[in-house]
Amino acid sequence: MLTLTESCRQHPPTLRIGFWLLEDFDFYALANALEPLRLANQMAGRSVCIWQILSLEGRDLNASNGITTATTRLDQVQPLDVLILCGGDNLHAQAESPAVRQKLHYWAAQPVGLGALGKAGWLLAQTGALDGFRCSLPEPDPSLSFTTSSDLSPVAAPFCVDRQRLTCVGPQAVQGLMHELLARSHGRGLVLRMEKHVTRQARPLQSVYNAPAKLQATLALMNEHLTRTLAIDELAESMGISRRHMERLFKRNLGCSPSRHYLDLRLQQARQLLQTTKRPMKDIAQQCGFVSLQHFFRCYRQYFGAHARDHMEADQPATRS
Structure with a gap:
């Protein structure tokens, strides 16, 4: 397991991440998570991270926007350092699924990082996976009747990494969460280079019309x-x-x-x-x-x-x- 603390090693091992998709998952949140990982590999010139797209049954899943994504069965996953849950608007049905709850309990007990994007964090909270951890959660949906432990410690921040738990409030905060994960595994220098690159790419050569x-x-x-x-x-x-x-x-x-x-x-x-x-x-x-x-x-x-x-x-x- 790759410990999620500030990395001081010159060449840390490859960070292995699994994204566990639920039906009607938020495609925007997933894309915001994958792009920083792709850019990290590009900037480093090597595979500093690899990822797997997973689901409970290993079938093609439809995102909330209708895009179909191929997945691998969760029980056939390659070794991981971090498993991140990605859901959508259909969380109530997922929360009542015995198979989903069983797998969440199983992974919460494993020596790996466990996280969730946006509202999926409430599934972790309901199973007790966030007990004793600081976490960033969005406002609960009134239509969901989640019950959580009194040991839940939410923080007023877009994202939070507390030891082996990773949470964020929504799709816009996902990039920050991924940057923090990369900084802890491979150093903040890599993240600074990524941010500098994105800023430079977004700045075209400026027009000199009306210039001196x-x-x-x-x-x-x-x-x-x-x-x-x-x-x-x-x-x-x-x-x-x-x-x-x-x-x-x-x-x-x-x-x-x-x-x-x-x-x-x-x-x-x-x-x-x-x-x-x-x-x-x-x-x-x-x-x-x-x-x-x-x-x-x-x-x-x-x-x-x-x-x-x-x-x-x-x-x-x-x-x-």
């Missing part, structure tokens, strides 16, 4: 010199301004330094060439001003969160670092 003339001229010069890149001092001298003035222009209008924007332009150009041509990767790297493939690979992964070969046009031979 000196800035527009500098950007045009950058675009003309992507292969033989110019030093920032050269750019400033060409514009007849000081380096300090140029840095202020970029910071005020684009929110970054000239060198950062220049690198962004080169990486954007590299991705376009990878996706639209069959040129060797070494040639593309050189055309975009990178002196070595290793430097190109490192910058590309830091910016896009993926290896350059992952964006190559189909059938183009890959060059591996």
Whole structure:
């Protein structure tokens, strides 16, 4: 079992997670849980986590939005570190199912993390699996007549990880719960890199319409010199301004330094060439001003969160670092 405490190991073992789906499960909550796990593997460049999609009977299940999802039988599950319950609006029927209650009691007694997304946390509470643990639960549905132990300790937080129990209030809090799980198993540095990547991907290269003339001229010069890149001092001298003035222009209008924007332009150009041509990767790297493939690979992964070969046009031979 992988202990859910802050990880100090350089290479922690792979985190093994099972998602136990109930009929009419919340597909949005499941997607919000899986995406951070996928991104963690991408950012780390290896499988820091793996997951299984499970159900009681191992049949195809319909989500609340009608999407059908294939599952594996719960009793055929591979070894797990964490099992997370994912339900939906039909929890009352699930709570009355002897088979569901039996399995919940069984897993609550196992040396693994046990969690739930949103309203499914009330199923854990009803079976006593949250007794003595702090937990984050949504407001109970008035139509549900759940009875819980007085040992329940809810907290006013979107999500909560207390020892081997994981809960959250709803689909929007699922990502935070997954980030906390990853931070405890593989360190907060990985989560910070993921958050930085998501922020960068959501920020397009900004429009320079109505930008100061000196800035527009500098950007045009950058675009003309992507292969033989110019030093920032050269750019400033060409514009007849000081380096300090140029840095202020970029910071005020684009929110970054000239060198950062220049690198962004080169990486954007590299991705376009990878996706639209069959040129060797070494040639593309050189055309975009990178002196070595290793430097190109490192910058590309830091910016896009993926290896350059992952964006190559189909059938183009890959060059591996």
